[in-house]
Amino acid sequence: MEDKKLIISETEIQKRVKELGTAISNDYGDRPLVMIGILNGAFIFMADLARQITLPVEIDFVRVSSYGDHTYSSGTVSFTKDIELDIAGKDVLLVEDIVDTGRTISRLKEIFADRKPNSLRICTLIDKTERRETDVDIDYHGFRVDHGFLVGYGLDYAEQHRHYPEIHHLLNP
Ligand code: IMP
Ligand code: MG
Numbered sequence: 001m002e003d004k005k006l007i008i009s010e011t012e013i014q015k016r017v018k019e020l021g022t023a024i025s026n027d028y029g030d031r032p033l034v035m036i037g038i039l040n041g042a043f044i045f046m047a048d049l050a051r052q053i054t055l056p057v058e059i060d061f062v063r064v065s066s067y068g069d070h071t072y073s074s075g076t077v078s079f080t081k082d083i084e085l086d087i088a089g090k091d092v093l094l095v096e097d098i099v100d101t102g103r104t105i106s107r108l109k110e111i112f113a114d115r116k117p118n119s120l121r122i123c124t125l126i127d128k129t130e131r132r133e134t135d136v137d138i139d140y141h142g143f144r145v146d147h148g149f150l151v152g153y154g155l156d157y158a159e160q161h162r163h164y165p166e167i168h169h170l171l172n173p
């Protein structure tokens with residue numbers, strides 16, 4: 001039986017997403033921003049965050065498969081869907097649901113850096129620190145948690161639980 005415990009409420013998430021949107025909007029001045037959401041996990045965060053940004057924004061998505069089991073990623077990233085925008089010379093923000101080992105986001109950062117954007121930053125809803133294996137810079141994070149497997153607000157376990165408006169700790173995945 002899957003047991004779960006609420007750790008971040010819908011109200012807390014919405015408040016924090018609004019703060020992030022304000023910070024990001026301030027940091028970029030009037031420069032247009034390309035937001036790249038990493039599917040599937042970032043779809044809800046991306047939708048809410050984008051609506052808190054007051055800059056001109058272009059939106060695109062990438063989908064990667066990172067061969068691993070359901071609770072741990074291998075970091076061998078391959079695209080199952082690439083972005084369609086040309087990001088050369090643009091200010092780009094990668095939007096991720098959760099950074100765990102950091103392998104996925106580090107690899108994506110390398111791949112997109114090769115396409116010569118003007119700038120490339122990372123925004124993750126959750127920065128999960130305990131299993132970090134890379135020293136990738138996370139420019140914006142919603143919440144920092146130490147450990148645990150989280151679901152809800154886009155985060156899944158085997159494609160389930162993504163639709164919850166709040167975030168839970170899955171106790172025995
Ligand atoms: P990383 O490459 O280890 O940083 O893994 C990042 C990816 O693993 C995320 O995009 C998620 O898909 C998945 N992941 C890592 N931790 C969790 C979690 O606690 N809940 C749901 N997915 C997670
Ligand atoms: Mg994911």
